[in-house]
Amino acid sequence: MQIIIVGCGKVGSALAAKLSNEDHNVTVIDTNAERLNHLTDLYDVMGICGNGTDYQILERADIQNADILIAVTYSDEVNLLCCVLAKRASACRTIARVRNPIYSTGRDYIRRELGLAMTINPEHAAAREIVRLLRFPTAIGINSFSKGHIEMFRFRVPDHSPLIGQAIKDAKILQTDGLICIAERGDDIVIPDGNYVVQKNDKLSVILSPQNALKFISDVGLKTDAVRNTMIIGCGEMGYYLAKMLLNMGIKVKIIERSRERCEILAEHLHKAQIICGDGSDEDLLREEGLEEMDSLVACTGIDEENIILSLYAKNKIRQKVVTKMSRLEFNDVIRSLDLDSVINPKTITTETILQYVRAMANSYDSNVETLYKIMDDRVEALEFAIHRNSSITHVPFEDLHFKKNTLVAGIYRKNRLIIPDGQSYFVPGDSVIVVTTNTGFDEIGDILETKVRS
Structure with a gap:
């Protein structure tokens, strides 16, 4: 597919890298020439220096023949305007990153009225x-x-x-x-x-x-106790969305936020939450606020290093769950070595959500991949395939098929039921099939076999 990405920040760069590696024709647009040159040197993408809201720039990017435009600049308004111009100029589908909470309640209306294929709010998704x-x-x-x-x-x-x-x-x-x-x-x-x-x-x-x-x-010996309360340290937009969701679920929420102004805003909108104005990295404050009585803690300040230290400190004090928010995409090996409980990266979630849509769209052209997760630092792929009527590997027992090394058919979803496969299992049209593999580049279900057959 022909894809235009407006904005070469961390999300835009990650999308350009992954989509170009999946053999799409990718054009990136950004006002920062240095950032653009770095990206075009690393990956097989075309770069155009300019503003994505400039119609002439979009024309240079061949917007008329584009299949999809993805706008992920730092400005919501720029992203939305890029998408509007793209829709006026072509029949391409458009995706906009929209982060400001002011748009959250009317997001569906905005998407529908502007003809967007998708809007995504990274903090809400996280x-x-x-x-x-x-x-x-x-x-x-x-x-x-x-x-x-x-x-x-x-x-x-x-x-x-x-x-x-x-x-x-x-x-x-x-x-x-x-x-x-x-x-x-x-x-x-x-x-x-x-x-x-x-x-x-x-x-x-x-x-x-x-x-x-x-x-x-x-x-398997894991605890099943439900979380009854959560402490959120640092309450930006992600923390606000999280607190609101948890309160609606009946879970008690305690927020520790350094900014008094922010605390006043939170108190106005989160009436049931307990809000403490203070430094969440202060050990005495955490002890006074009953850290060891909490079921879960979410460290989501704006500083990754502080979140890591807080999480490591709380790991053996919190009863059930510690979640660490990370903003950077680098140093995965270092982060993994720290053995944190669960790490959430809004940028990664945004990237993966957009990639899933693009891959599903590509499915209508030349692939039957419905969903694809790249996990464990991209070392493993978990894919969902749709089995079509014309597939030549239906009704063949697995014991008669030769799967590629390090490839596993992990599940079959058929008629509202999950089937754990064995040697006697087989595919039928309409199945959704989950495949897990350390191989890359699978486009259709036949790719999982040693000898490729039409699928």
């Missing part, structure tokens, strides 16, 4: 992700497939789990409730087979249905 993690505090991360009917649940094996010392093929709980599809031990990541023996502190990812999640969590 807050939703944190709520999902607090729903299952023992999860490190949760990815969703088949419109929420299937989840990939990532967790650390606890000390007394019945899984410890067992080969996956011998673990009774895994015969029906879920399938382990990724195993992490130290820096090693594998797509495990049935002979993989689980050890304490392994990080495992399992495919299961949301209905089976609580039972599975309990059976």
Whole structure:
């Protein structure tokens, strides 16, 4: 597809890198020539220096033939205007990053009236992700497939789990409730087979249905207690959205915010929250405000280093869950070595959400990938494929198919039911299929086989 990206900040740069690597024709527009040159030197993209609201700049980017325009500058208004101009000039689809809370209540109206394919608010999306993690505090991360009917649940094996010392093929709980599809031990990541023996502190990812999640969590020795209260340290826009969602769920919220002006605004809009004006990095203040009595803590100040220190300090004091907000996309190896509980990056969530839309759009052209997650620092891909009527690998038992190395069919969603596959399983038209692999570049279901067949 022909894609135009307006804005080469962290999100725009990440999108340009990933989309160009997926063989799309990418043109990037930015007013910063230095940033633009750096991006075009690194990736196979075309760069145009200028303002995306300038119609002549859009013409130079060949807007008339573009399939999609993505506006992710730092200005909501610039993003929206870029999309309006693009829609007037062509039949392309448009995506705008819109961050200001003033637009939040009318976001659907704006999207509909301006003809946008999508608007995304990074802070709101990150807050939703944190709520999902607090729903299952023992999860490190949760990815969703088949419109929420299937989840990939990532967790650390606890000390007394019945899984410890067992080969996956011998673990009774895994015969029906879920399938382990990724195993992490130290820096090693594998797509495990049935002979993989689980050890304490392994990080495992399992495919299961949301209905089976609580039972599975309990059976593998993880705590299932619901979060009853949360402490939020630093309450910018993400913290505000998070607090509002949690209060609506009946969860008690305590906010520690350094800015008195910000506290007054929060008090005006979050009547049920307890708001403390103070320094969230002050150990005495945290002790006075009952840190050790809290079920969960979300460190979301505007400084990554402060969030990391707060999270490490609170890790052994908070009862169930510590979530760390990160803004930078760099130093993934360092962050992973710190062994934080769960890390949320609004920019990464924004990038992945936009990529999912683009990939779904590409599906109508030359791919049957419905959803794609690049996880574990892009070392693993989790894909969802749609099985079409003309696929030549339907009704063939898996035991007769030769899957590529390090590739696992982790689940089949058929007629509102999750099927954990075995050797007798097979694909039928209409299936949604979850594939986990350390390979890259799969476009259609036939790519998972050693010998490519038409799919």
